[in-house]
Amino acid sequence: MNNSIRALRAECGWSQAHLADLLQVSRQTVNAIETGRYDPSLPLAFAIAKLFSQPIEAIFTPDQEPA
Structure with a gap:
């Protein structure tokens, strides 16, 4: 599963710990x-x-299967 958490967290200026x-x-x-x-x-x-x-x-998307 792919996700955009790192990017969203960075936009907020939050650390992983926060x-x-x-x-x-x-x-x-x-x-x-x-x-x-x-x-x-x-x-x-x-x-x-x-x-x-x-x-x-919008945050979690399934992995792309190889063609």
């Missing part, structure tokens, strides 16, 4: 989501979308 505090997760979790090593749970994905005032589909 975003993690807002979401009540670890900084490592934020890093893992940003780098695509971890897909967030649905409640966490909704919390991220709400925090950035974006629809969930």
